[in-house]
Amino acid sequence: MAIDYSELIPNNVNLADNRRLQRALEEWQPKFLDWWKEMGPEGYQEADVYLRTATSVDAQGWAQFGRVKMPDYRWGIFLAEQDRERVISHGEHKGQPAWQEVPGEYRAVLRRLIVTQGDTEPASVEQQRLLGQTCPSLYDLRNLFQVNVEEGRHLWAMVYLLHAHFGRDGREEAEELLQRHSGDTDKPRILGAFNEKTPDWLSFFFFTYFTDRDGKYQLASLAESAFDPLSRTCRFMLTEEAHHMFVGDTGIARVVQRTCDLMREHRTDDVGPHGGVSLALLQKYLNFHFSVSLDLFGSEVSSNAATYYTAGIKGRFEETKKDDDHLLKDAAYPVAQLRDGGIVMADMPALNAMNERLRDDYVTDCARGLVRWNQVIKRAGIEFEFRLPHRAFHRQIGNFAGAQVSPDGQVMDAAAWAARAADWLPTDEDRAFVIGLMRPVTEPGKFAGWIAPPARGINNQAVNFEYVRFA
């Protein structure tokens, strides 16, 4: 179904047919806008930004591009097309029709999952709100704002579900999604990684590569949900998420390209004095962002995860493509754990190992970007390879929380680990250096000295197109 933009809240869910719901969401809308103006991109609310807006939810050509002031962006409610034949793909209700309403017994669990997902969306906008002031180019600035408005729309997606299916509790949760703030001491965001700062563009690119990719896997597991409105919402969100990961993937590749150019030009690995980020320092940022994103998947062995799967609330990545009984009652899954001062694999009940299985799919996906970045280095004739650190490195949650493990998977004592930490993770000095590189470049077609231009512009526009026009 096409999206109706003549309404106050653009949607493809026939909102006009449900006056109560429409009124409730129209009451929430100005509060969202207040939040956006206060907590969204600072200093750019009046700028004209070349943004894409969804025009329909089918796979071909859903976007339209044009200049928009961000507060005028048409945030709305877009669900993937309903498949009326859809049946539950897994768990004890397998084969039954997908739920169009929330079953009473799963109400609390579903609400919590939706709130937790919803909370990350505005959190990332808050984390990134100051980045515009140090953009490396107008092209990058536009990409940042595209990510930001779409994370705002993802909040709308979750708020719609809360309002439409969870009554008064849902409306209260929707209010609180605007009241918690990233890093707030009294009312922080729910998940740890979303209370960290995104202080510079290097962090932003690694965040969109690693942490938005966590989002992709969470959404993919919720897209398998028996609760059909949640599944349809997540399926459309995934199409938007792809661009966020593209921003990270190509952003890092461009930094690597620039670093290699500087290394060759100045015949040194140490490109810092020449205004670049050394490959060794990039590896440290990679180690940091990968490890904190791994934590977002939760404990390796989890009875909650088993409950979600058996109830049909969350599936595996690409559940319907898997060739097994989709019940997994007696199945096992190998999970890494600490034993006798080393790391061993041990079989666990597959149902309890759902988080770890999703994390495994995620790690495989993460590794693909490294192959592309390593090709950039290789093409430059430089000997260096990025590596994903061992999954036990620098973890705060699960089997390896608090353990001292090196990036190549050696279990160490605390003193030995601490002595090497500065080689593995960005130090305060490293972070200060990177922040020092961040000076705004806002002339069309110009780029900061630490990052190469992109191969092509957005939507077939030239690289020197004026992607953001200031008020």
Ligand SMILES: [Fe+2]
């Ligand atoms: Fe999102």
Ligand SMILES: [Fe+2]
């Ligand atoms: Fe995202």
